[in-house]
Amino acid sequence: MCGIVGYVGKEEAAPLIYGSLGKLEYRGYDSAGMACIANGSIVCKKDIGLLEEVDRRNHLVDMPGKTGIGHVRWATHGSVNQTNAHPHRDCKNKIAVVHNGIIENYKELRAALSLRHKLVSETDTEVIPHLIEEEMEKGESLETAVLHATQQLKGSYAFLAISTEAPGKIAGARKDSPLVVGLGEDGSYATSDSYAFPAQVRQYAFIDEGEVIVLDQGGISFLDSSGTPRQKEFLPLKISSDAVDKAGYDHYMLKEISEQPETLRCSLIQDKNYFTELAMDILRAKQVVITACGTSRFAALVGRYLFSKVSKKFCDVIMSSEFHYFADSVDAATLVIAVSQSGETADVMEGVKRAKEKGATTLSIVNRPDSLLARISDKVIHINCGPEISVAATKSFTNQLAVFYLLAYSMVNKYDWAVERLRDISYNMFYSINGHGHQIKNIAEILADRKDFYYIARGINYAIASEGALKLKEVSYIHAEGMPAGELKHGTLALIEKGVPVVAICPNDYTFDEMLNNIAEAKARGGVIIGVSDRFDPIYDHWIKINQVEEIFYPLVTVVPLQQLAYYLARCCQHNPDKPRNLAKSVTVK
Numbered sequence: 001m002c003g004i005v006g007y008v009g010k011e012e013a014a015p016l017i018y019g020s021l022g023k024l025e026y027r028g029y030d031s032a033g034m035a036c037i038a039n040g041s042i043v044c045k046k047d048i049g050l051l052e053e054v055d056r057r058n059h060l061v062d063m064p065g066k067t068g069i070g071h072v073r074w075a076t077h078g079s080v081n082q083t084n085a086h087p088h089r090d091c092k093n094k095i096a097v098v099h100n101g102i103i104e105n106y107k108e109l110r111a112a113l114s115l116r117h118k119l120v121s122e123t124d125t126e127v128i129p130h131l132i133e134e135e136m137e138k139g140e141s142l143e144t145a146v147l148h149a150t151q152q153l154k155g156s157y158a159f160l161a162i163s164t165e166a167p168g169k170i171a172g173a174r175k176d177s178p179l180v181v182g183l184g185e186d187g188s189y190a191t192s193d194s195y196a197f198p199a200q201v202r203q204y205a206f207i208d209e210g211e212v213i214v215l216d217q218g219g220i221s222f223l224d225s226s227g228t229p230r231q232k233e234f235l236p237l238k239i240s241s242d243a244v245d246k247a248g249y250d251h252y253m254l255k256e257i258s259e260q261p262e263t264l265r266c267s268l269i270q271d272k273n274y275f276t277e278l279a280m281d282i283l284r285a286k287q288v289v290i291t292a293c294g295t296s297r298f299a300a301l302v303g304r305y306l307f308s309k310v311s312k313k314f315c316d317v318i319m320s321s322e323f324h325y326f327a328d329s330v331d332a333a334t335l336v337i338a339v340s341q342s343g344e345t346a347d348v349m350e351g352v353k354r355a356k357e358k359g360a361t362t363l364s365i366v367n368r369p370d371s372l373l374a375r376i377s378d379k380v381i382h383i384n385c386g387p388e389i390s391v392a393a394t395k396s397f398t399n400q401l402a403v404f405y406l407l408a409y410s411m412v413n414k415y416d417w418a419v420e421r422l423r424d425i426s427y428n429m430f431y432s433i434n435g436h437g438h439q440i441k442n443i444a445e446i447l448a449d450r451k452d453f454y455y456i457a458r459g460i461n462y463a464i465a466s467e468g469a470l471k472l473k474e475v476s477y478i479h480a481e482g483m484p485a486g487e488l489k490h491g492t493l494a495l496i497e498k499g500v501p502v503v504a505i506c507p508n509d510y511t512f513d514e515m516l517n518n519i520a521e522a523k524a525r526g527g528v529i530i531g532v533s534d535r536f537d538p539i540y541d542h543w544i545k546i547n548q549v550e551e552i553f554y555p556l557v558t559v560v561p562l563q564q565l566a567y568y569l570a571r572c573c574q575h576n577p578d579k580p581r582n583l584a585k586s587v588t589v590k
């Protein structure tokens with residue numbers, strides 16, 4: 001997962017790299033480091049901890065030099081310690097490299113390199129500077145050395161290298177991991193994500209697999225896999241810096257929860273004809289399989305329900321990490337819909353590649369417009385919720401749901417009707433978010449010492465129970481389980497005892513009466529009932545009152561208080577909800 005940055009230009013590199021790394025911390029935050037070239041030497045500082053902590057201890061921003069690279073890490077190979085943090089260097093401290101990805105053949109490479117080189121870390125990355133070192137010792141330029149190094153690497157990578165032999169230059173390459181380059185008036189940048197470019201970058205370009213990039217005082221150049229220069233189209237960069245700052249909120253998570261009324265309306269900026277065409281694709285497909293991970297998978301489960309209920313089209317949802325075990329059933333008559341906020345989740349990418357190999361048609365539903373997934377899929381729907389920085393997905397979830405509503409209703413020629421309903425829901429959401437905060441914060445304070453939470457619901461809201469539980473686990477580290485309410489009595493009820501919170505999503509619809517029966521079973525065992533409902537019942541110990549909406553749209557209004565509950569419980573437990581331990585926003589490992 002990890003984020004990488006490079007800068008060459010007229011300005012001091014360190015503050016610029018530091019600023020960009022701050023925007024990449026969603027990709028990893030267990031260690032951070034930077035290397036710059038100053039007075040013909042490499043200065044490298046790295047340590048464990050959040051970027052800000054590493055800076056406080058090591059003064060990253062004061063590093064001298066106008067050429068530099070930086071890294072934020074999410075450990076895969078090698079524990080979290082200073083040696084394993086990036087940048088990694090060659091034997092003579094002449095070359096430094098930052099890397100995002102996994103070098104699959106690193107054991108073989110390490111074994112071979114160890115005969116001639118001193119490797120000090122446990123990482124896969126460390127082979128790269130030594131491979132470059134070998135090439136440069138043969139007299140190759142930095143870029144040719146990078147090209148030759150990539151020819152020996154298997155796996156996924158996006159990396160940037162600097163060398164004291166070429167002090168005003170950065171060379172890099174990518175395969176299956178993201179890397180983009182940007183041109184500013186002051187210099188040239190490379191980063192894992194275009195969100196991380198500073199405001200002065202106005203144009204950016206993608207790097208194709210097999211290409212090598214060279215950033216120097218003259219700008220950015222590209223070499224193809226044979227080392228021949230190639231022309232590249234630069235695109236205008238249109239990201240507002242407001243979208244990536246906290247805008248006065250304590251955390252991105254709260255900001256992103258609060259943005260949902262507006263972002264939901266952005267999900268409706270779609271082309272109706274395109275949706276009609278996609279609806280036909282879904283209806284015509286012999287079978288439809290939706291694949292996704294985590295929160296996106298719960299959106300897919302709501303989608304499955306909608307396809308079945310609204311459009312009478314049955315489909316299955318397969319979690320992407322399990323997709324290849326079902327690949328035998330995928331064929332040219334299958335439509336595979338992949339749902340991913342980041343569009344770079346390795347499991348999802350792998351599933352889509354498998355599906356393509358089998359001849360299936362692929363449709364991706366993504367947030368990041370320039371993501372790898374969007375670029376490999378046959379067709380794409382953009383959910384348009386803007387940058388989601390908090391690791392916990394919130395606004396992307398509701399926008400994914402909106403897209404599933406549009407698809408389901410397109411299949412029955414009710415696209416416009418769905419747009420109108422979703423617009424109404426967005427106003428509903430606004431009142432709900434602003435009206436609930438205080439009450440949910442109180443409930444969180446009362447229940448913050450509990451060890452387990454259970455979330456129950458029926459029908460279309462079952463996926464919302466699962467999503468509520470996932471949100472709570474990831475940001476507050478409290479164990480939680482979400483399940484269909486009817487399943488409670490088949491085992492889990494054994495765990496309900498005095499004081500255990502049971503969050504019951506029971507809208508006033510066809511599930512209400514049966515939900516009350518299941519709630520009564522939990523209450524009889526001492527469960528503390530948090531009822532998320534538009535209809536009061538004295539059985540609730542706490543009632544989170546939601547607005548009444550047409551029953552099929554309840555997921556959009558029931559999920560929001562669950563996001564708020566997770567957020568406030570994380571705060572009560574003194575955890576930073578934006579940076580949960582062990583997690584990262586883009587999960588680019590399998």
Ligand code: F6R
Binds near residue numbers: 341343
């Ligand atoms: C939970 C969360 C994760 C992601 C999952 C898939 O809040 O964010 O469960 O939903 O890692 O990520 P994407 O949607 O980027 O493929």
